[in-house]
Amino acid sequence: EPQPLEIGGPIGAKAAYSAMARARVPLTRSGWIAARVFAKTADGRPRFAHTAPVYIEVEGRPLRPKTIETNYLLKRVEDEIQRQKDTLSKEALAEFEKAADFYRDKREEAIEAEKAKR
Numbered sequence: 074e075p076q077p078l079e080i081g082g083p084i085g086a087k088a089a090y091s092a093m094a095r096a097r098v099p100l101t102r103s104g105w106i107a108a109r110v111f112a113k114t115a116d117g118r119p120r121f122a123h124t125a126p127v128y129i130e131v132e133g134r135p136l137r138p139k140t141i142e143t144n145y146l147l148k149r150v151e152d153e154i155q156r157q158k159d160t161l162s163k164e165a166l167a168e169f170e171k172a173a174d175f176y177r178d179k180r181e182e183a184i185e186a187e188k189a190k191r
Contacts, residue, residue, distance in 0.1 A: 100129055103136040140187060143180035150176060 098106070105126035112120045130136070150173045158166060 100131055102134045103128075103130045105129065137186035138179045138183040140180060140183040143176050143183050147173060147176035147180060 105128045107126045108124045110120075110122045114120060128136075150169055154166065154169045154173065157169070161169075
C-alpha cells in the first residue's frame with residue numbers, strides 16, 4: 074500500500090512500503106521531509122512509524138515560521154511563566170522571559186512573511 078512522504082506537514086508523495094522508497098518531489102521552498110508508515114498487525118491492531126525529519130534549504134527561499142506555530146509556542150512559554158512564577162528563581166524566570174521574547178520576535182517575522190505572500 075502506498076505510504077505518504079510528508080513535506081513540512083502536507084503529504085508530498087506516496088511510495089510503496091519497502092526498505093527504500095524513491096519519489097520525485099518538486100521542492101519550491103525550504104522545509105523538511107519525513108516518511109510515515111501506517112500498517113495493521115495480523116490481529117488488526119494499527120501500527121505507525123515516522124522517520125526523523127530531513128531539513129532542506131532551497132536557495133533564496135529560507136524557512137519562515139508560521140504564525141500559528143509561533144502563537145502556540147509563545148502561549149506555552151507564557152503559561153509556564155504564570156504556572157511557575159511563585160516557585161522558580163528570578164534567574165530561571167528570566168530564561169523563560171527570554172524564550173517568550175524569542176517567540177514574540179519569531180511571531181513578528183511570521184506575520185511579515187505571511188503579509189509578503191499576499
